[in-house]
C-alpha cells in the first residue's frame with residue numbers, strides 16, 4: 001500500500017483525494033496569497049504527475065482541463081499520484097490578465113522561474129510553487145493558450161532529452177508539433193529541466209475560443225492528453241495512443257506588428273506549412289489604408305495567431321515555428 005502524500009497543506013492517504021494550498025503570504029487587506037492544489041493519491045507506487053494551469057491568468061483552459069481530469073480519476077485505480085494546480089497565478093486569474101496587476105516589477109510569472117524567496121511578489125509566488133513542485137514532481141505539464149491576445153493550436157514545447165521527448169509523445173495523437181524549448185530559465189518547464197526532470201508546455205485555445213462548447217471542447221482535449229500520459233506511464237489501465245508522425249522544430253520567432261491599426265489575419269494559414277513571403281495578415285488604418293501586409297518571414301508553420309483585432313506597433317501577432325525533421329515511431 002502506498003504512503004500518505006503530503007503536498008503543501010493537502011494530505012491524502014492512499015486511495016484518497018485531498019485539497020490544500022501552497023501558502024505564500026498575505027495581501028495588504030489581510031487575504032491569503034496561496035496556490036490551491038488537488039492531490040489524487042493512488043493505491044500503488046508510481047510516478048507523480050504534476051499539472052499546472054493558468055501560469056498566465058488570462059488562460060482558462062488549463063484550470064478546466066485539470067478539474068476535468070481530477071473528476072475523471074479514480075484514486076482506487078491509480079498507480080502513483082496526480083497533483084493538479086488549476087491556477088498557479090491566482091492574482092492574475094482574478095483579473096483575467098496575463099500577470100498580476102499588483103506586481104509592476106515581475107509581471108510575467110512564466111519568465112522568472114525559479115523565482116526568489118526574497119524577491120518581488122510574483123517572484124515569491126514562483127519560488128513557493130517551484131520548491132514544492134521540484135521536491136515532489138517526476139513529470140510536469142503546464143497548460144497555456146493564446147490568452148486575451150491570440151489563439152494557439154495544439155503546439156507543444158518539449159525538453160530535448162530522451163525523457164522529455166517521451167513525455168511529449170505521450171500527450172497523444174493530436175499533439176504532433178513539438179517545439180524544442182530554447183530558453184534555459186524562466187518557466188516551470190525550464191526549472192524542472194534544471195533538476196533533470198521531464199516537463200512539457202502545451203498550448204491550446206485562447207479567450208477568443210471560450211464560446212459555449214468550444215471552451216469545454218478545448219479543456220476535454222487537454223484532459224484527454226493527460227489521460228493518455230497516465231496510460232503511457234502505466235499509472236492507469238488502458239492503451240495509450242500516439243501520433244503517426246511528429247514534426248520536430250522550434251519556435252523561431254513571434255512576428256511582431258510592424259504597424260498599429262485593425263488586425264485581419266488570413267484564415268487558412270494556421271497550422272499549415274507556409275512559404276516565405278506568403279501573406280499572414282493585413283493591418284488597416286482607420287482611414288481604410290493598408291498600413292502593413294504581414295508576410296511569412298521564412299518557410300515555417302504558424303501555430304498561433306493574434307485574435308485581438310486592435311493591434312499596436314510591436315504587439316505579438318504570429319507565433320511561428322520551423323520544422324527541422326519529421327519522425328515516426
Ligand SMILES: [Zn+2]
Pocket residue numbers: 055056059110144145147
Ligand atoms: Zn501562457
